Amino acid sequence: MHVLDASAFIDDYTTDEAVATVPAVREELTDDSSGYRFDALEGAGMQLHVPGEGPLAQVERAARSTGDFTELSDTDVRLLAAAFELGATLVTDDYAMQNVADELDVATESISQDGIDEQRSWDYQCQGCGRVYDSHRERCEVCGADLERKNPS
Numbered sequence: 412m413h414v415l416d417a418s419a420f421i422d423d424y425t426t427d428e429a430v431a432t433v434p435a436v437r438e439e440l441t442d443d444s445s446g447y448r449f450d451a452l453e454g455a456g457m458q459l460h461v462p463g464e465g466p467l468a469q470v471e472r473a474a475r476s477t478g479d480f481t482e483l484s485d486t487d488v489r490l491l492a493a494a495f496e497l498g499a500t501l502v503t504d505d506y507a508m509q510n511v512a513d514e515l516d517v518a519t520e521s522i523s524q525d526g527i528d529e530q531r532s533w534d535y536q537c538q539g540c541g542r543v544y545d546s547h548r549e550r551c552e553v554c555g556a557d558l559e560r561k562n563p564s
């Protein structure tokens with residue numbers, strides 16, 4: 412089961428998993444195409460889950476403990492509570508939501524698989540001694556030779 416946040420509908424996220432969301436997400440979809448995708452998924456069996464008071468309170472506690480509570484909308488809290496209650500994977504690119512999900516041991520998945528959010532970090536290899544660094548520097552700290560960018564393996 413995957414619980415989808417509003418951006419999953421806006422960015423046309425697709426999955427073979429069963430999907431669920433909370434009713435409040437529909438109200439956040441103001442453009443026609445994302446609203447249409449929501450309605451189509453609902454017609455195809457997407458579960459609209461209304462989380463209970465217990466899970467909502469647990470999400471709030473977790474969000475306060477990580478310091479993310481003020482970053483979360485009411486809908487965000489409901490989505491987190493739904494994923495928590497359903498034992499589902501939460502689909503979101505929102506960092507605060509991912510952080511709170513982590514605190515609740517709720518799995519997350521990003522929407523923009525190849526987006527700029529997931530830019531690869533380059534390794535740098537010394538042309539002298541072969542030492543590899545994960546961040547750029549002027550010269551090798553060991554032998555002083557030049558570093559060259561190397562594709563991540």
Ligand SMILES: [Zn+2]
Nearest residue numbers: 537540551554
């Ligand atoms: Zn070196």
